[in-house]
Amino acid sequence: MKRFAALFTAIDQTTKTNAKVAALAAYFRDAPDDDKLWTIALFSGRRPRRAVTTTRLREWAAERAGIPLWLFEESYPIVGDLAETIALVLPAPTATHDDSLTTWIMRLRALDTADDSARMAAVLDAWDQMLPTERMVFNKLLTGGFRVGISRKLMTRALAQATGRDEAELAHRLMGDWTPDSTSFHDLIESPDSTAQASRPYPFCLAHGLDDTPDTLGPPTDWLAEWKWDGIRGQVIVRQGTHFVWSRGEELMTDRFPEFADAAEILPDGTVLDGELLAFDGSAPLPFNALQKRIGRKTVPKTLLTEAPVILMAYDLLEDNGQDLRHLPFATRRARLDTMLANLPAEAPIRASQPLTFTDWSDLANQRADARTHRAEGVMLKHKDSPYHAGRKKGDWWKWKLDPLTLDAVMIYAQQGHGRRANLFTDFTFAVWDGNDLVPFTKAYSGLTDAEFRQITAWVRKNTLQRFGPVRQVRPEHVFEIAFEGIAPSPRHKSGVALRFPRMKRWRHDKPVAEANTLQDLRDMLAQFG
Amino acid sequence: MVLEFTPQGIYCPAGDFFIDPWRPVDRALITHGHADHARPGHQRYLATDLAAPVMRHRLGDIALETIAYGESRKIGDARVSFHPAGHVPGSAQIRLEVSGEIWVVSGDYKTEADRLSTPFEPLRCHGFVTESTFGLPVFNWPRENQVAAEINAWWADNAAQGVFSLLGAYALGKAQRVLSLLDPDIAPILTHGAVENTNAVLRGQGLQLPDTIQVTPDTQARDYPGALIIAPPGALNSTWARRFRPASTGFASGWMRLRGVRRRRAADRGFVISGHADWAGLNMAIRETGAENIYVTHGYTDIFKRWLTSQGYNAKVVPTEFTGETLDEAASE
Numbered sequence A: 001m002k003r004f005a006a007l008f009t010a011i012d013q014t015t016k017t018n019a020k021v022a023a024l025a026a027y028f029r030d031a032p033d034d035d036k037l038w039t040i041a042l043f044s045g046r047r048p049r050r051a052v053t054t055t056r057l058r059e060w061a062a063e064r065a066g067i068p069l070w071l072f073e074e075s076y077p078i079v080g081d082l083a084e085t086i087a088l089v090l091p092a093p094t095a096t097h098d099d100s101l102t103t104w105i106m107r108l109r110a111l112d113t114a115d116d117s118a119r120m121a122a123v124l125d126a127w128d129q130m131l132p133t134e135r136m137v138f139n140k141l142l143t144g145g146f147r148v149g150i151s152r153k154l155m156t157r158a159l160a161q162a163t164g165r166d167e168a169e170l171a172h173r174l175m176g177d178w179t180p181d182s183t184s185f186h187d188l189i190e191s192p193d194s195t196a197q198a199s200r201p202y203p204f205c206l207a208h209g210l211d212d213t214p215d216t217l218g219p220p221t222d223w224l225a226e227w228k229w230d231g232i233r234g235q236v237i238v239r240q241g242t243h244f245v246w247s248r249g250e251e252l253m254t255d256r257f258p259e260f261a262d263a264a265e266i267l268p269d270g271t272v273l274d275g276e277l278l279a280f281d282g283s284a285p286l287p288f289n290a291l292q293k294r295i296g297r298k299t300v301p302k303t304l305l306t307e308a309p310v311i312l313m314a315y316d317l318l319e320d321n322g323q324d325l326r327h328l329p330f331a332t333r334r335a336r337l338d339t340m341l342a343n344l345p346a347e348a349p350i351r352a353s354q355p356l357t358f359t360d361w362s363d364l365a366n367q368r369a370d371a372r373t374h375r376a377e378g379v380m381l382k383h384k385d386s387p388y389h390a391g392r393k394k395g396d397w398w399k400w401k402l403d404p405l406t407l408d409a410v411m412i413y414a415q416q417g418h419g420r421r422a423n424l425f426t427d428f429t430f431a432v433w434d435g436n437d438l439v440p441f442t443k444a445y446s447g448l449t450d451a452e453f454r455q456i457t458a459w460v461r462k463n464t465l466q467r468f469g470p471v472r473q474v475r476p477e478h479v480f481e482i483a484f485e486g487i488a489p490s491p492r493h494k495s496g497v498a499l500r501f502p503r504m505k506r507w508r509h510d511k512p513v514a515e516a517n518t519l520q521d522l523r524d525m526l527a528q529f530g
Numbered sequence B: 001m002v003l004e005f006t007p008q009g010i011y012c013p014a015g016d017f018f019i020d021p022w023r024p025v026d027r028a029l030i031t032h033g034h035a036d037h038a039r040p041g042h043q044r045y046l047a048t049d050l051a052a053p054v055m056r057h058r059l060g061d062i063a064l065e066t067i068a069y070g071e072s073r074k075i076g077d078a079r080v081s082f083h084p085a086g087h088v089p090g091s092a093q094i095r096l097e098v099s100g101e102i103w104v105v106s107g108d109y110k111t112e113a114d115r116l117s118t119p120f121e122p123l124r125c126h127g128f129v130t131e132s133t134f135g136l137p138v139f140n141w142p143r144e145n146q147v148a149a150e151i152n153a154w155w156a157d158n159a160a161q162g163v164f165s166l167l168g169a170y171a172l173g174k175a176q177r178v179l180s181l182l183d184p185d186i187a188p189i190l191t192h193g194a195v196e197n198t199n200a201v202l203r204g205q206g207l208q209l210p211d212t213i214q215v216t217p218d219t220q221a222r223d224y225p226g227a228l229i230i231a232p233p234g235a236l237n238s239t240w241a242r243r244f245r246p247a248s249t250g251f252a253s254g255w256m257r258l259r260g261v262r263r264r265r266a267a268d269r270g271f272v273i274s275g276h277a278d279w280a281g282l283n284m285a286i287r288e289t290g291a292e293n294i295y296v297t298h299g300y301t302d303i304f305k306r307w308l309t310s311q312g313y314n315a316k317v318v319p320t321e322f323t324g325e326t327l328d329e330a331a332s333e
Helices: A002-012 A017-030 A033-043 A054-065 A069-079 A082-089 A101-113 A116-127 A132-143 A152-163 A167-173 A185-190 A288-295 A302-307 A330-342 A361-369 A450-462 A519-529 B052-059 B144-160 B174-181 B193-204 B239-243 B259-264 B279-289 B301-310
Strands: A223-229 A232-239 A242-247 A271-279 A310-320 A350-352 A376-383 A397-401 A405-416 A425-434 A437-444 A464-468 A471-474 A479-484 A486-489 A497-500 A503-507 B004-006 B009-012 B017-019 B027-029 B044-048 B064-067 B072-075 B078-084 B092-098 B101-105 B127-132 B164-168 B189-191 B228-231 B247-252 B269-271 B293-299 B314-317
Touching: A002 A017, A002 A033, A002 A132, A017 A033, A017 A152, A033 A101, A033 A152, A033 A185, A054 A069, A054 A082, A054 A116, A054 A132, A069 A082, A069 B301, A082 A132, A101 A116, A101 A132, A116 A132, A152 A167, A152 A185, A167 A185, A223 A330, A223 A397, A232 A310, A271 A288, A288 A302, A288 A486, A288 A497, A310 A330, A330 A350, A361 A376, A405 A437, A405 A519, A425 A450, A425 A479, A425 A519, A437 A479, A437 A497, A437 A519, A450 A464, A450 A471, A479 A497, A486 A519, A497 A519, B044 B052, B052 B064, B052 B193, B127 B279, B127 B301, B144 B164, B144 B174, B144 B247, B144 B269, B174 B193, B174 B228, B174 B247, B189 B193, B193 B228, B228 B239, B293 B301, B301 B314
Parallel strands: A310 A350, B017 B027, B027 B044, B044 B064, B101 B127, B127 B293, B164 B228, B164 B247, B189 B228, B247 B269, B293 B314
Antiparallel strands: A223 A376, A232 A242, A232 A271, A271 A310, A376 A397, A405 A425, A405 A471, A405 A479, A425 A437, A464 A471, A479 A503, A486 A497, B004 B009, B009 B017, B072 B078, B078 B092, B092 B101
16 A cells, blocks of 8 residues: 555656656556556556445544534535545544555455444544555545546556556557456466457547648548547447447446347457447437437336437448457458448448548538538548557547537636646536526536636635535626537426537637627527537 | 724724734734735834844835834833744734733734744733634644655755756745755755845844855856755746756645645645644644634634634634735735
């Protein structure tokens, strides 16, 4: 635990990426194997099940600190991190320990079956032998959220440095549904790869955004274009007679999409398809919110299956006949994909994303302008010679998105952020006019600079009209341009609409509140783009 | 009432004077020289002899009378004395006695002793006016020796790797406190002009600080390998600091106790050093006054008042224009 806490401190104490990676690589060289395995698991979002509720943790911490619970609760939003707040209020430890990360995680997991008083005793005992940083790390293990400024990509790079293995190969090894219980450091990282799990997906190849026109990309004939679909990126895998559906977030979603139940019959064994999971009405995609209804559900009711059937709009073939094709040129993979899918029955839930034919870049630009009517977000450009990269590599794949929809709205509520944004007001609710009333229609958290967040925070403090817990109602005085990717009807929202990926595009200092958009404007947008 | 809380500032009717007023008044008693307490424009000033040089440096030619710690003086019907507050050199709590009733205005204070300021002196009183800059149970300061060891280890490590150490600290008080903790054998110590000006004033009144070299337009960074450079926080991300590369950046403030705040400042390291009392210090100071009536001025006032009320005090929040230790560039701490 001390080694892991020291790693946490080293990562936390620098803003330089190279120094973070070096600290992590040093850890991967020295730490015992089971600790390394758990560290990889934690930094790739695999954490032990939460054994204690945060409510109980707050109560225990306040009691041990000798402060009333309300005072703890007042302190928490100011610190912005629960694990840290607990670590800061507790009195100094009276004991020491020398147990490893894995030992503590095992202890923590044993709490799963313990009763409340045994849990409390174990947690208080742990706190009493840990230094503040260890406590914070321990609390993060207890509460779940383990974000420490190390992305999975940086972790993979550090692991590559420490083991001398290829980064892309390691990225592949770390994919899938392994847990520290189902594997060992040796099996996961070092063993010859023949034992790879049947379910393991490939690291997704990601595109960069194209800010300008594609004129700088060279001859249009070097490129294949297709719609940029607005669904969930996913891989459908058929191996060893069974199938798996993975999301880009590396969530195994096989059970959520029963549409693919016969994938192992209609696709040859040893196939991996990359594409977009879309709700599809037989001829065209449905709006994203139809798919959204499906995502949250582990079991899907029949009505929803008929209302929002899902398909894979496939655009790449990563594995054919058990062979990894990722090194082949995209045009070749694409041709093999078409051959494979040509044999599928018409009602199969797998379709090939059709290439867009275009003569020159301006022709493609014209087609792109029409993307919304095809329920697409824009156009994808992929170089015909490009291999399937692991991760985001600039140059071969581009997404050329439509400009977002925008609306000018009035800020009416503000709330403080968490973590790095603690103590700053960063979470806002925006409204449009309905006659003389302001109707809230969206929240937004991102898009302003740190300086603007500081400025608006000072303003919010002086212009609070009313408080509802952590939420402050503010004087309706500031107009912001809100950008979003899509709009859909929603009975759950007062305004009747839900926006896709709303953010603050600009602070409209120049715009008086009276000139913000209206609910009618919003409804018109819904009619046109919903 | 011995004191009234008016729109001009804290007012003593018996003596017809204000304490740390924020609007121009005839007679101002000043607890210490920070800008939110010692403002320009008053007709007459009274401060400790130890605070006077910094006030003259900041406010220029003012009508300033001085008083020693513990010396008692009668102003109108009020008996007045100044006592150490431990915040910065010369900082004072002001004790007032009117018809046998005793009140203390503590200004900004810190209960733990440091290596520069006269240590805080607890005072018995009936009414105590307190700040609450760090009035939350998450603020508990590490021992000064521990922070000194952290800073010196960071600096030595940087120096060994040929990296400069850029440390942000406010020019008056914090910078000198940091200087008092440094091990001058590690490498040279350079200062920003704003810091060096205050150093000169404080050295002039006899305070011992390690040798420093002021950075000028002619300063060549390569002449001072491994140096630690102390500058006001605002200078850290300016072109001024760019000559010192590569550098690790640090920031000294009580706010560095919070990880989120440190990360937002994008400093590599945060050192927890404050001229203000921590949670335990505030509570101890208030307890030791024996006062029943507590007036909370600046900081986490509402929360701290509620806490004091739950502890049996008769606590009130009084609005002031003091800012305490802030992270904003405009503020003076």
